[in-house]
Amino acid sequence: MLATTHATGLQGFGWKMIASLILLLLFIGWHYFQAVRGREPFMKTRPGWGFFVKIFYFVAVAAIAACAVTSFGAVLFSGKLLGWALVFHMMGAGTFVFLLPILALMWGRSSRFGQAYRPGRQERFNGLAKLAFWIMLFAGVITIYSPLISMLPIFGTEGLEILLDIHRYSGLAVVLAAILHGYVVWLGRQGQA
Amino acid sequence: MLKSGNHTKSRIGSMGKKAHLWPVWGLALLFGSTQSGVAQENYKETRSRSMYTHIIPIYDANGTQIDPDDPNAPPYSPAHTCMKCHDYKEIAHGYHFNAADAIENGRTGEPWILVDPQTGTQLPISYRDRPGTFKPSDIGLSRFRFVYQFGRHMPGGGVGENPLMEPKADEGEAVDEQADSADVELVPVVDEDEAIWALSGKLEIDCMLCHGMDSSYSHEKWIKEIDKQNFAWASTVAMGLGTVSGEVKSLPSGFNPAEAKENGPQLPKVKYDKKKFKEDGSVFFDLRLTPENNSCYACHSTRIVGEDAPEKWMLEEDVHLKSGLTCVDCHRNGLDHHTVRGFEGEIHPSGERVDQLSCRGCHMDQAHSDSHHMGHDEFGGNLGAPKPLHKGLPTVHLEKLSCTACHSGPLPGEAAMSLQTAMAHNFGLASQTRTSEELPRIKAPVFMRDDNDVITPYRMMWPSFWGWLDGEEVTPIQPADAYKVLRRALRIRKDFQSEVANITLTKDQRIEALGEEAGAKPVSELTEDEQATLTAYEEVKVVEVFREKLVEALKGIGDTAEDGSTAQPVFISSGKLYRLDEAKEKVEVVTEHPAAAPVSWPFAHDVRPARKALGIGNCYECHAADSPMFHGTVTAVGPAPDKEPITVSMHTLFFPDTLRMRVWEMFFKLRDAFKIAAFAATGFLSLILLMYLMSGLNRLLNGSRRDQDLD
Numbered sequence: 012m013l014a015t016t017h018a019t020g021l022q023g024f025g026w027k028m029i030a031s032l033i034l035l036l037l038f039i040g041w042h043y044f045q046a047v048r049g050r051e052p053f054m055k056t057r058p059g060w061g062f063f064v065k066i067f068y069f070v071a072v073a074a075i076a077a078c079a080v081t082s083f084g085a086v087l088f089s090g091k092l093l094g095w096a097l098v099f100h101m102m103g104a105g106t107f108v109f110l111l112p113i114l115a116l117m118w119g120r121s122s123r124f125g126q127a128y129r130p131g132r133q134e135r136f137n138g139l140a141k142l143a144f145w146i147m148l149f150a151g152v153i154t155i156y157s158p159l160i161s162m163l164p165i166f167g168t169e170g171l172e173i174l175l176d177i178h179r180y181s182g183l184a185v186v187l188a189a190i191l192h193g194y195v196v197w198l199g200r201q202g203q204a
Numbered sequence: 205m206l207k208s209g210n211h212t213k214s215r216i217g218s219m220g221k222k223a224h225l226w227p228v229w230g231l232a233l234l235f236g237s238t239q240s241g242v243a244q245e246n247y248k249e250t251r252s253r254s255m256y257t258h259i260i261p262i263y264d265a266n267g268t269q270i271d272p273d274d275p276n277a278p279p280y281s282p283a284h285t286c287m288k289c290h291d292y293k294e295i296a297h298g299y300h301f302n303a304a305d306a307i308e309n310g311r312t313g314e315p316w317i318l319v320d321p322q323t324g325t326q327l328p329i330s331y332r333d334r335p336g337t338f339k340p341s342d343i344g345l346s347r348f349r350f351v352y353q354f355g356r357h358m359p360g361g362g363v364g365e366n367p368l369m370e371p372k373a374d375e376g377e378a379v380d381e382q383a384d385s386a387d388v389e390l391v392p393v394v395d396e397d398e399a400i401w402a403l404s405g406k407l408e409i410d411c412m413l414c415h416g417m418d419s420s421y422s423h424e425k426w427i428k429e430i431d432k433q434n435f436a437w438a439s440t441v442a443m444g445l446g447t448v449s450g451e452v453k454s455l456p457s458g459f460n461p462a463e464a465k466e467n468g469p470q471l472p473k474v475k476y477d478k479k480k481f482k483e484d485g486s487v488f489f490d491l492r493l494t495p496e497n498n499s500c501y502a503c504h505s506t507r508i509v510g511e512d513a514p515e516k517w518m519l520e521e522d523v524h525l526k527s528g529l530t531c532v533d534c535h536r537n538g539l540d541h542h543t544v545r546g547f548e549g550e551i552h553p554s555g556e557r558v559d560q561l562s563c564r565g566c567h568m569d570q571a572h573s574d575s576h577h578m579g580h581d582e583f584g585g586n587l588g589a590p591k592p593l594h595k596g597l598p599t600v601h602l603e604k605l606s607c608t609a610c611h612s613g614p615l616p617g618e619a620a621m622s623l624q625t626a627m628a629h630n631f632g633l634a635s636q637t638r639t640s641e642e643l644p645r646i647k648a649p650v651f652m653r654d655d656n657d658v659i660t661p662y663r664m665m666w667p668s669f670w671g672w673l674d675g676e677e678v679t680p681i682q683p684a685d686a687y688k689v690l691r692r693a694l695r696i697r698k699d700f701q702s703e704v705a706n707i708t709l710t711k712d713q714r715i716e717a718l719g720e721e722a723g724a725k726p727v728s729e730l731t732e733d734e735q736a737t738l739t740a741y742e743e744v745k746v747v748e749v750f751r752e753k754l755v756e757a758l759k760g761i762g763d764t765a766e767d768g769s770t771a772q773p774v775f776i777s778s779g780k781l782y783r784l785d786e787a788k789e790k791v792e793v794v795t796e797h798p799a800a801a802p803v804s805w806p807f808a809h810d811v812r813p814a815r816k817a818l819g820i821g822n823c824y825e826c827h828a829a830d831s832p833m834f835h836g837t838v839t840a841v842g843p844a845p846d847k848e849p850i851t852v853s854m855h856t857l858f859f860p861d862t863l864r865m866r867v868w869e870m871f872f873k874l875r876d877a878f879k880i881a882a883f884a885a886t887g888f889l890s891l892i893l894l895m896y897l898m899s900g901l902n903r904l905l906n907g908s909r910r911d912q913d914l915d
Contacts, residue, residue, distance in 0.1 A: 091603065098867055108882045112889040119896055125903075148893055155886045162879055164596035168568075171599050 024179055025086050035187050039194050042139075046198060064117060071110040072193060077103030079186045082179075104158070111151045118144060136195070143192035150184035153177060248289040258489035259482065260285065262445070265405065265436065269485060272446075272476035279440040279448070279474050282360070283408040291539060296409060298541025301361035304331040304368055311547045311654075314805050316354050317628045317644045317665065318343060320683035323690055324700035324777065324843030326644035326668045327680060328803040331363065336667075336803035344682040348397035348404070355407050355430040355438075357503045357627045359414060364407030364435065367392035403459065403471065404452045405436020412443050412491060414499045420444070420490035423502040423632045434472050445487065446476035500531040503626050504809075506648075508614055509640035510622040522810035533587055534561050546808065548606070549656065560586055563607035563808075567592055592814060606660040608808045610818040613649045613661050616832035616854070619839060620647040623663060641701065643668075645841040651833060652857045654806060659858050662804040666779045668842040670761060671799070672771035673783060678799035679771070681761065689760035694753050701843035704750050709742060717741035746845045751782075751791045758784050758791070776800045778842035779850040795850060802840065827872040834865065 060068075081100040085092040092100060121135040122144045136144065157178035161171050250256050262270045263284040270280050283292050297305065315328035315337045329345070330337040340350045351364050358364060369390040395401065407430070412421050422442050429438035432451030441448050450472035461471050480487055508514065520526065524534075537543040542553045544561045552558045559565045566589035584591065594602070601610075614621055623646045626632065649661040670686040671678040690696050696703050715723030718741075722734050730738065754775060761773035762784070775782040781797040784790070794800070818833065819825045826833045834855040841849065859865055871878075 091600065093600065093604070094861075095864060098864060098871075101871060105878065105882075109885050112885050112892065115889055115892045119892060123896065124900070145896075148889070152886060152890055152893060155882065155889075159879065159882055159886065161598065162596065162875075167593035167595050168597070168599055168602065171594075171597075175599065 074103040074106035075189045140195040143188045146188035150181045153181035272481045279437040299543045319643045321699045323683040323686045325683045346397045356427040360407045361409035404433045407435040410439040414495040415491040417490045494532045505626040523813045619837045623648045660806045664802045664804040666802045666840045668777040673774045674771040693757035693760045747847045777844035779840035
């Protein structure tokens with residue numbers, strides 16, 4: 012077998028992926044428990060979401076979910092991202108590429124640490140949501156660049172392998188950040204605080 | 205071993221000096237001989253890298269040295285000549301000789317193809333367990349008939365000199381059931397042509413066929429002697445040791461050499477060329493340990509044929525050979541002659557790992573996760589093989605495609621090409637009547653998935669034969685039996701293919717095709733358009749006429765059925781099965797019958813240089829709506845005239861999900877635009893992030909300064 016073939020199941024990248032997802036879910040569970048008990052500070056008001064904001068956010072989440080399900084499924088079950096799974100992954104990725112700058116424009120200003128969207132206004136996101144947002148953007152850029160550069164005749168097999176690994180790990184970071192961001196946004200919209 | 209033998213000799217040599225120790229030495233010698241007898245082989249080796257010059261006596265099949273002056277000298281026996289120094293028995297189990305042995309077959313290879321031009325038969329057969337092939341016994345080929353048919357491109361040995369073996373049949377137990385058992389007793393199959401073997405002699409392994417230097421051996425003479433059934437004489441003639449008069453094929457039935465009269469039929473006679481012999485009767489064998497490419501070419505050559513076929517001088521040889529490698533640099537073997545075939549996943553009978561001799565083994569580094577290799581990588585680079593860069597080629601291609609898919613054979617075109625091979629088309633025999641259409645009709649490259657689901661280029665042939673359909677099974681009829689009927693029903697004399705396609709249009713038919721005025725003109729006066737119209741009309745008529753005649757042919761064959769048989773006569777050609785309809789008045793054509801399915805085998809050569817690999821230019825060489833690899837066509841070909849041959853798009857053979865392929869092709873149409881847009885969008889995003897990052901840093905630094913100021 013070639014070095015290009017990656018281990019399936021819980022070997023290699025698989026166990027790191029599972030472990031990080033479990034850790035994140037444990038954190039969210041703990042956080043939710045704290046939130047219910049009122050020990051964690053939350054937004055005082057629900058953020059005002061316009062129609063386009065909702066659309067962009069949910070499409071972006073759907074795109075990330077499509078990429079995550081297809082690639083994580085491949086990692087766990089076949090070791091290869093091929094067939095229709097690859098087609099859907101590409102479709103999700105194509106959407107993600109163009110929505111991420113929109114998200115940056117949409118929420119970048121309101122996600123600055125220690126600064127409200129406009130002076131005097133209440134902050135739209137709390138620190139956790141901001142952190143998740145910036146991780147999603149920075150990891151997203153790496154996740155996008157790695158396959159884009161692969162499409163150019165620059166790197167050989169070993170370089171492409173490294174780029175693929177970068178794509179895997181940064182993609183995982185995007186997914187974890189997106190889950191966390193989604194959770195915090197959801198929690199805020201529940202009016203928990 | 206020689207080593208132990210030398211020890212024995214040294215002990216004997218020292219005995220004179222210590223004669224008083226004779227009883228002790230006697231015991232030691234006896235003991236030593238016994239010990240070395242266990243370890244010692246009776247075969248010689250020089251241990252030198254320098255080639256041994258073979259000036260050696262030659263022996264006949266009884267192990268008696270040949271006397272060239274003897275007018276009745278028998279033919280020389282390669283086995284008995286070479287086995288004086290080499291382990292012939294060990295060699296005789298090698299890959300080129302062991303087709304009939306009960307062994308693992310490995311990846312499928314080119315089958316033998318039984319060709320009979322008179323009946324339009326092209327039938328893949330093999331002693332090996334290959335999908336889509338028939339066993340020689342299925343078509344009534346005895347071991348002798350098989351060797352007579354195919355010995356021309358066999359190196360001798362195997363079925364050429366040893367009887368076939370079968371499990372001993374016990375009462376009440378089927379042979380097939382026994383064959384599954386590991387401890388079955390094997391007994392020789394009785395050969396119905398045993399009497400002819402006694403005349404033709406064995407077809408021994410002719411070592412010189414492979415090991416002979418360029419001009420020291422004539423493959424053509426070998427072919428001709430096999431055709432005369434002079435099996436035992438073939439080596440003598442091919443090596444040029446002498447000339448042979450007479451042929452076993454012409455001997456009368458029941459001929460007994462012991463009772464042969466001087467003026468009557470005789471066994472072939474050898475007249476040795478005395479110039480080839482030294483004074484002591486020894487002969488110079490111009491050979492080399494590692495066979496030259498030229499020897500391999502005798503059986504492993506191919507040629508693209510047809511109207512669009514490139515001229516021979518326009519073709520490039522395999523890039524490895526042009527770089528100075530030889531076939532045996534990769535296709536190596538030890539004394540056991542288990543030649544490495546070089547495909548991935550090959551399991552060598554010796555137990556040695558040979559994956560380093562595959563394409564990837566030499567050109568790539570391989571990761572091993574098995575405990576045997578402690579998880580370390582193995583590096584390629586054998587024979588100075590360069591490591592490919594594959595710049596920009598998504599690595600999935602290296603998993604889903606064989607190396608040969610992009611690098612081997614002729615570049616795929618709009619349609620799979622017609623190809624001839626040495627073994628199928630009797631290369632090596634000079635002939636003035638070779639055509640592009642001669643049977644068997646083979647197509648390549650055809651992309652298919654191999655046993656490991658890897659896309660690989662194949663050669664493909666559609667079987668053509670007359671047979672009996674019983675249920676779903678079709679049993680082939682021996683061509684000679686079929687011909688007895690076809691001769692009259694189809695009026696075939698020599699060549700089925702050309703004769704059934706040769707019809708003369710009547711004047712009425714010409715008028716029907718061209719109208720009153722043009723139809724009345726002689727053909728030479730027709731315009732180009734009219735001639736084209738007439739040719740098209742003729743092609744349709746040829747099929748009509750053939751199918752009419754086929755009714756008679758199938759009826760005629762049906763009349764030869766055994767009493768009580770329910771089997772139906774059929775003809776198979778070009779992927780179609782022809783049979784009579786229920787009323788037995790018309791021919792019914794079945795297009796998807798398993799018996800008519802093509803047989804295919806992967807190929808690996810000639811390898812093109814990297815810069816001529818498929819896809820080297822861009823992705824669209826494959827991922828486009830008009831790419832030859834996906835959308836080139838494969839047309840079933842055979843000897844029967846067919847106006848609507850089965851034609852499939854190449855992708856249906858390895859990528860049957862057309863919808864996914866279309867989606868994928870649509871993606872590739874947008875690929876360039878997507879790349880530009882994606883780089884622009886991500887570049888824009890990067891700038892936004894940079895801006896926020898700088899702003900954040902600025903704020904952080906200013907905040908620190910403010911804090912310091914406050915302090």
